Amino acid sequence: MSARAAELPWWADALVMPVLNLALAFLVSGGVLLALGEDPIECVQIMFNGAFSSGSGIGYTLFYATNFIFTGLAFAVAFHAGLFNIGVEGQAYIAGLGVALASLYFEFLPAPVIILLAIVFSAAFGAAWAFIPAYLQAKRGSHLVITTIMFNFIATALMAFLLVNFLKPDGDMAPETRTFAEHARMPLLQDVFGWFGLTMAQSPLNLSFVWALICAAAVSLLVWRTRLGYELRTLGASPDAAVYAGMPVTRLTVIALMISGALGGFLALNEVMGSQNRLTLEFSGGYGFVGIAVALMGRSRSIGIILAAILFGALYQGGAELAFDKPNITRDMVVLVQGLVILMAGALEHMLRPTVGRLFAGCSTTATAQEA
Template identity: 55%
Template sequence: MTAMPKWADAVLVPLISLLIAFVISGLVIFAIGEDPIAAMKLMVSGALGSTYGWGYTLYYATNFIFTGLAVSIAFQAGLFNIGGEGQASIGGLGVALCCLYIPWPHWSLALMGAVVAAAVFGAAWAAIPAYLQAKRGSHIVITTIMFNFIASAVLVYVLVNVLRPTGSMDSSSARFDEVMHLPSLHDVLALVGIPFNNRNPANISLVIALVACVGVWILMWRTRLGYQLRAFGKSEKASVYAGINPVRITMYAMLLSGGLAGMMAVNTVMGEGQRLILNSVEGAGFIGIAVALMGRSHPVGVLLAAILFGFLYQGGAELALWTKIPRELIVVIQALVILFTGALDDMVRRPVERVFVMLQKGKT
């Protein structure tokens, strides 16, 4: 069977999967007595109809860019990193320690320090399951998902017993010094004369996420290491025959993946929360898996998929706020998108392939 064009695999198949997910979601909304068309209009207007909505959409998208890139790098190397949640949590711990115990004179220096701390802490947390996979043969899926629970327990202990201010009943760290508050997206866009609502958590971390997209693209498709990672992911035996060290590549892939996941904490801990709290990741590590799948593990695809899921998060919040549609149904809609763009992707791809084969035969 003739393979369909790359553009169809990268664009057409995900769009059809997305359309099917939205149609089924509409039927579910209709079944509970709500108007699906009105619900979709409310989602679009709430998430994209104002700079306030765009701010929240881009804030969520920033988280998903980091975790999506983290998962995509591991995917490219043939590894399934489900530990983004834990790696982002530990990355948040690195951000908190960096901001609480180092007297930074300016937010820009604090930001650079926080990015490094988040990446180092996230990479260090990913290094343990990577070593177990590379040296002991422990399955990366099992170890990474178990390390999510360990990271959660570590964070609870540190927040309650180490970082919690004296006399506070809240399981969170002290607030960071005001000099470390990051510029909001409103502040950034004001420099070029673009008006933007300042009552949302979007901040300069979005710029770092976009730079990370470019960096991952350069790494994966313009460097020797990127070629080795992709070759290892395509065929471990062939890559070993070509002289690629599987232990080293596994460690490199997971260190990069964990570092990117950890960097998500800059947005949530330093940018939005301005302190470390429990559950600051809010499931973004798992959403990153869906983002990487839908984005075909390519930085451009990850960026677009992250914006889509940011839209679903913000639009879903608007639905839960202004309609009788329960919040749980929003999770169902997100799950349907993940189901059709991930698990049932082949169900859509095969008919599309057959259509292109028929068109090819018609031309000949």
């Protein structure tokens, strides 16, 4: 029996496989913890408590999850069209410029207008940074993976150049913009709750989280319920079929990547406008790459991406608590766990599939035999 013959029922594909792969990644991480002389069970307890046991912990978990929802959605939209956008990191970084533009240069406007402008600008800047690699891929056949990697580094250089030479206030040493005015920030959810007389624990969780959920719903509608989404999925499933059906492949490629870039750009809303309140160096901090893992874990579905993002958010927040509690462990451990999840859920996703497929095939034959 070849590996392909073992088809899994859809629910096993959507639930059992990610959970198994995740368990494998955690098992290896536990082995590393053991090798470092720590008790993995205790570490998991600390991480779980850190992420979920207090209001503030949950707030932080959801704050990080917001970043992952944006970058996960960004990767997923391009992936539906068969495009591998590894440049979300750079697109999000450049989008920080858009947010800074709205919050610094339009601060004379009322808060809701600034927020609206920030959304539009961050999307526009992220999409613009995706445009050149997209155009080159569509028109010139340049390898998208390599061009987007190059654009990540060009973004790093460009942002450092702009921050050091133009954006940092005169006389300051740190390469960052001045702090945004109070009303030019994304309102924290604890403040929003306060307007209605409710209280909420302290955390950087802000309205971007709500925007992330709206985006998730919108992406779901776009991909599964619109003509554009249908065309994107056709392009992803079979580029030849898309050409044969007369779909505008060049335009679709560019549109898919620009939507992807715009979604990635929203990361800047959460990080720059919601939490740090100024544009800093490297604020995108690797969230773009983890978005790949989030999208793969979530099977490129919005609901899956939200769940996977919360998992990664919990890992981030729990990891911070762990690093605080255990002098031996640093936040690098979380980076390692993320890498292992990408390996198991992404690169090695076919490893367990034949085995699980045989198990299911075995179960269903016994079931039919009993019925007979």
